[in-house]
Amino acid sequence: MNRCVSLSGTILISILLSAPLAWAANPTGYGSAGGEFNIKIPRVPAAHLAQAKALKVPIEPTPEILEEGKQIFLGRGGCISCHGAEGKGDGAAAKNLPIQPRDFTNPKFNDYRTPGEMMWVLKNGSMGQSGRVPGTGMLPVVKPNGFISEEDGWKVLLYERSLGEVKK
Ligand code: HEC
Numbered sequence: 001m002n003r004c005v006s007l008s009g010t011i012l013i014s015i016l017l018s019a020p021l022a023w024a025a026n027p028t029g030y031g032s033a034g035g036e037f038n039i040k041i042p043r044v045p046a047a048h049l050a051q052a053k054a055l056k057v058p059i060e061p062t063p064e065i066l067e068e069g070k071q072i073f074l075g076r077g078g079c080i081s082c083h084g085a086e087g088k089g090d091g092a093a094a095k096n097l098p099i100q101p102r103d104f105t106n107p108k109f110n111d112y113r114t115p116g117e118m119m120w121v122l123k124n125g126s127m128g129q130s131g132r133v134p135g136t137g138m139l140p141v142v143k144p145n146g147f148i149s150e151e152d153g154w155k156v157l158l159y160e161r162s163l164g165e166v167k168k
Pocket of ligand 1 (some may be wrong): 160
């Protein structure tokens with residue numbers, strides 16, 4: 001199980017490092033150490049934004065669901081490798097990335113993103129589709145382009161949002 005997770009993590013990172021990031025001129029802040037790219041800018045392209053924002057979470061964030069989400073985050077989702085054990089964006093693989101992973105413990109993040117926008121990123125990645133943020137190491141994780149189910153995606157994103165809520 002652990003071996004499987006680290007193997008999929010290794011594959012993800014090799015794909016990432018071998019794919020040139022699609023961005024003509026790097027914007028300010030790109031590649032600077034220890035920084036997230038401006039969280040106020042939506043990652044969803046303008047044409048899909050209203051639809052993504054309107055998407056409702058189909059499950060309740062009960063303690064049981066949040067615990068399941070945590071296990072996906074730490075386990076088969078492999079999120080821990082970049083987002084870190086506590087979701088602060090300081091995972092072991094993060095230092096190799098040109099843009100730092102999301103810090104889910106920042107309470108402001110939940111104000112800037114709806115769960116529906118997060119689901120869009122889980123399905124499509126944050127690959128520069130909006131044209132306002134360069135491609136990042138956040139690859140699609142939810143099927144068909146990713147490897148976890150949509151239901152698992154909702155659980156893990158509810159867990160991620162809960163990390164910002166407790167600090168409020
Ligand atoms: C290879 C490293 C890596 C892995 C593995 C990874 N992420 Fe990310 N993630 C990132 C980076 C980098 C960002 C910042 C992207 C950006 O700034 O647009 C990010 C951002 C996000 C965001 C915020 C998107 C937004 O709208 O700002 C969500 C949600 C997210 N990740 C969820 C997950 C989940 C869930 C998993 C596990 C199933 C996961 N990530 C695994 C690197 C990773």
